[in-house]
Amino acid sequence: MNRPIVVAMTGGSGVSYGCRLVEVLLQHGRAVHFTISPAATQVLQHEMGRTVDLDDFQTEVLWPESAVSFESLDYYHYQDYFTPMASGSFLTDGMVICPCSGATLSATAHGASRNLIERAAEVHLKESRKLILVQRETPLSLTAIENMRLAKLAGATILPAMPAWYHGDQSIEGLIDFIVARILDQLDVEHNLIRRWGEND
Ligand SMILES: Cc1cc2nc3c(=O)[nH]c(=O)nc-3n(C[C@H](O)[C@H](O)[C@H](O)COP(=O)(O)O)c2cc1C
Incomplete structure (x- = not known):
């Protein structure tokens, strides 16, 4: 039986990756x-022109043109610890922070747990569940490299938003889907978003 997947978006560039990830997970029948x-x-405001109200969250604002059903999406406020993902007793198939800012990477590496996102990340690490950090920064400071090392040692997967260009579709959508596809692979969610290396046209 599939369990929900936790998705958190933090303030790194590339919020489009996070939006697309949620959409594809829902398309594949996964609860988010x-x-x-x-x-x-x-x-989101700067890169996609979308004005999200955290206290009155509306899916139509974040996904205005999506044909996907959002019935299986549960939204939680980033300061609300009375939520399933804040506890290890709530079972999930993993968590993805996408994009993952340097600030949230640092907090995750050090177990800061100052908000729901950091708490849920800590829970996934302590329960030895999948935690995928889609980090977006370049160049990397030694601090960021050390934080990635610590997070990796603690059990996280470091999956930088670093699309390859070899898979045929070099449109923006194709490059976004390349990263989303690699995240889905880590989550064991089957998909055909991209042509795999070695597959015919
Ligand atoms: C338009 C914009 C783009 C940003 N891009 C990045 C980025 O690519 N990587 C990063 O680590 N921080 C980036 N930041 C800075 C983070 O948003 C900032 O460090 C913030 O404190 C992160 O908080 P959070 O982790 O709680 O979301 C960006 C901020 C803005 C407004």
Whole structure:
């Protein structure tokens, strides 16, 4: 039986990756527990022109043109610890932070747990569940590299938003789907978003 997948968006560039990830998970019939940081709303405004109200969250704002049903999406406020994902007793098939800012990477590596996103990340690490960090920064400071090392040692998967260009579709949508496909692979969600290396046209 499939369990929900936790998706959190934080204030890294590339919020489009997170939006597409949620859409594809729902398309594949997966339940999503979703949360988003205040910094991510700033990036959403800047990069996608979407004005998200964290206290009155509406899926139509984040996914205005999507044909997907959002019935299986549960939204949780980033300061609300009275939520399933805040506890290890709530079973999931993993958590993805996409995009993952340097700030949230740092907090995750050090177990800061200052908000629901960081708490849920800590829970996934302590329960030895999948935690995928889609980090977006370049160049990398030694601090960021050390934080990635720590998070990796603690059990996280570091999956930088670093699309390859070899898979045939170099449109923006194709490059976004390349990263989403690699996340789905980590989550063991079957998909045909991209042509795999070695597959024929
Ligand atoms: C438009 C915009 C783009 C940003 N891009 C990045 C980025 O690519 N990587 C990053 O680590 N932080 C980026 N930041 C800064 C983070 O949003 C900031 O460090 C924030 O404190 C992260 O908070 P959060 O992790 O709680 O979301 C960006 C901020 C804005 C407004």
